[in-house]
Amino acid sequence: MTSRHGHSGSPRYGTASPSSRGERLLAFGTYFLTGLVIMPVFAIVIMAIGSSGNLWPHLISTILPRAIATTFQLMVGVGLIVFVVGVSTAWLVTMCRFPGRRWFDLALLLPFAVPTYIIAFSYVELLDYTGPFQSLIRDVFGFKTSRDYWFPEIRSLGGAMFVMGFVLYPYVYLSARASFLIQSACALDVSRTLGAGPFRLFWKVALPLARPAIVVGVTLALMECLNDIGAVSFFGVQTLTFSVYDTWLNRSNLTGAAQIATIMLVFVLVLMFIEYYGRRKQRFHQSTGTYRALPSYELKGMRGWAAVVVCALPIVLGFVLPALLLLSRASRRVEDLFEPALWAAAGNTLWLAGVAAAVSIAISLTLAYRRRLFPSNVTTFLGRVASIGYAVPGTILAVGILFPVAALDNLISESAKALFGFGTGLLLIGSGTALIYAYVVRFLAMSYGQIDGGFGKITPHYDMASRSLGHSAWGTLGRVHMPLMKPVILSATLLSFVECMKELPATLLLRPFNFETLATTVYNAASREAFEDAALPALCIVLVGIIPVIMLAKTSADTFREKRGNKRIPKTTRMVPAE
Incomplete structure (x- = not known):
């Protein structure tokens, strides 16, 4: 293989487009994962606009x-x-x-x-x-x-x-x-x-x-x-968040909840614009090479x-x-340490947050490594789009996730019934997969930001040396980048885990029946x-x-x-x- 540098086996760092099978797979994975992350937002808009019931007059006049x-x-x-x-x-x-x-x-x-x-x-x-x-x-x-x-x-x-x-x-x-x-x-x-x-x-x-x-x-x-x-x-x-929760669960009106969620999206977009406008002006220049005491x-x-x-x-x-x-x-309640319900809630919390954190790290590595291999406006834009979930409240994500996941659950159940003679029921929602999906979308920005920043601190010379020695892009990731980024990955995993553990709105709305976490246990007891x-x-x-x-x-x-x-x-x- 001859690269743009003119000799076989030379580095491909910074090339404009993928050429090998592994790089094409990485490109496909980037687009697919980004689509999964932004799908809940589109689902909310579709539910709100495409509803057959004319609920807007009632919502505008009352709620x-x-x-x-x-x-x-x-x-x-x-x-x-x-x-x-x-x-x-x-x-x-x-x-x-x-x-x-x-x-x-x-x-x-x-x-x-x-x-x-x-x-x-x-x-x-x-x-x-x-x-x-x-x-x-x-x-x-x-x-x-x-x-x-x-x-x-x-x-x-x-x-x-x-x-x-x-x-x-x-x-x-x-x-x-x-x-x-x-x-x-x-x-x-x-x-x-x-x-x-x-x-x-x-x-x-x-x-x-x-x-x-x-x-x-x-x-x-x-x-x-x-x-x-x-x-x-x-x-x-x-608030609007409480209204979404109340309309969905207490009034059993998912369409109305989706329409209220679209109003919340307006607030989110305004805040995102303000945040971007403020960050856009964060440019500081030090005129000397020495930091003196302030x-x-x-x-x-x-x-x-x-x-x-x-x-x-x-x-x-x-x-x-x-x-x-x-x-x-x-x-006063030390004896509760031996209650099976507390340990069950703690176990549910640990495995949900652990799986969500691991998935977030895997997606973040995919997106950030694609951006490192092929830096462009497209890969930068995809990274920003994938990070949008942190700005979207958990209630909005829950509404947007339920619609496509429930549809997929029904499709799986009908297919199983046609092939094997029995339905699977709410497989994705009942297993907690939908909740893990919500956690990943909500907190992907935290892990992606840290991992993308970690890649930015590794000199491109390492990539060039590795590729010159005949390693593929994936080989370079495993042999060079992963050892260097171990502290960053551990830190990103811990932050994602803790945030998933504390998340309440999405957990309340998407948890399986009779399924408690530490967050929902606190909320239910305090309620x-x-x-x-x-x-x-x-x-x-x-x-x-x-x-x-x-x-x-x-x-x-x-x-x-x-x-x-x-x-x-x-x-x-x-x-x-x-x-």
């Missing part, structure tokens, strides 16, 4: 106005909270010196470990009439009923804003702090030389430079807000302790209080006000969720020390093959 208004208000409230909390804590940790700053840099990520529905039911238990806070108020002041005093109602739209805001702020914290770290020390020094104080430096220089990154963080938080179903149901807030402010006395309070408050509200409640309630029954499975989810947070915190701390110090970092690092 949609209130659901849209509530969803919009919730997103605005959550957006404001995550912006204020995320940006303020990121600025303090990055640019100021005060007691405990290094510890806060790590601890501010802890709310990432707790799903919103667990925080929600924890605060319902904490702040409800029978909870410890109101009980303490009645005991101290001698009040007899709730009419004797005023206490904010947690089961409300405001309560949902408060809880979700203090759980989702780490999205903004991470993106804002990363932007503050890479801002030019020279620009900040010049601003200080011209007389800019701390507040003016933040407001006039740092914040405008960080605005694109902050927009991305807020958008990601709002996507999670739109996806939530557990928290809003606990608080009695009828100018920082030492906060002493009351200012230092005020910074401590500002940074500690979101950690206490978003993690410490709910975690203490879970520990307290779980300690019937049995908070002690929910504590132990919720604590299991939190403990597993802390693992990727620790990994993220370690990476974050390493980056922080590297950027804050005077360590010289070269502009580029040349990678050459080992001799």
Whole structure:
């Protein structure tokens, strides 16, 4: 075989089109897998438009106005909270010196470990009439009923804003702090030389430079807000997501649920456009090859302790209080550790999340390796399309997946009946395959982003050397790339596993009959006000969720020390093959 480099066996890295059988198979697999990922979205639109029932007038007159208004208000409230909390804590940790700053840099990520529905039911238990806070108020002041005093109602739209805001702020914290770290020390020094104080430096220089990154963080938080179903149901807030769930299961109207889901798609598309617009402007240029320590402010006395309070408050509200409640309630039900139902739910969770994570890694490797072999606008576009599922709420995916999977189930059953004389029933839905499909589509973006980034850090010279030695594209993947990318693959697998384990909306809608996971066990117990029954499975989810947070915190701390110090970092690092 003669390549474009002019001699037999030379590397094919970067060629425009596949030529070997294996490369053609890789190309076919890329298109096929991308089609599977985006199929649920098309299925929703087809169901909504092609419905024979004229449900739109009823939805427009009864359900949609209130659901849209509530969803919009919730997103605005959550957006404001995550912006204020995320940006303020990121600025303090990055640019100021005060007691405990290094510890806060790590601890501010802890709310990432707790799903919103667990925080929600924890605060319902904490702040409800029978909870410890109101009980303490009645005991101290001698009040007899709730009419004797005023206490904010947690089961409300405001309560949902408060809880979700203090759980989702780490999205903004991470993106804002990363932007503050890479801002030019020279620009900040010049601003200080011209007389800019701390507040003016933040407001006039740092914040405008960080605005694109902050927009991305807020958008990601709002996507999670739109996806939530557990928290809003606990608080009695009828968002679009809750309306899809209620219309499908409680009213047995799948068509109506699909039509509401199309309205949610509009919200998703708007958020995706905002996220893309913000990311498009994330371009920073360092004019020197040396990162100097950023100018920082030492906060002493009351200012230092005020910074401590500002940074500690979101950690206490978003993690410490709910975690203490879970520990307290779980300690009362230690005997539940020996309940078969808990172990069955844990087993279901582990195998579903494990299979989904493995499938996500396999698909991500296929898409990313195709892009590495044949970099082009087409392969880049396919990777972005395959990552769209993360922006689509689980309720939308569930509606879009049920229609084609149920049709395929019926086809398999009819074929088996014609060939063997018996039907298979709901084989794909009843076995959990549809749920695994939803997990893969929903969280493929996480594994694909990491693996594609891992490929980007491996020099093309390795591919060229391997192909020159006669290895095929698949041989190069197995012998060269996989060993080098083992840490990246392990990290991507763990993140995908934890996210699948915590996913609630798709699990509620697509799980087989009499099939429970840890997430659905928590939701069902909290829905019937049995908070002690929910504590132990919720604590299991939190403990597993802390693992990727620790990994993220370690990476974050390493980056922080590297950027804050005077360590010289070269502009580029040349990678050459080992001799």
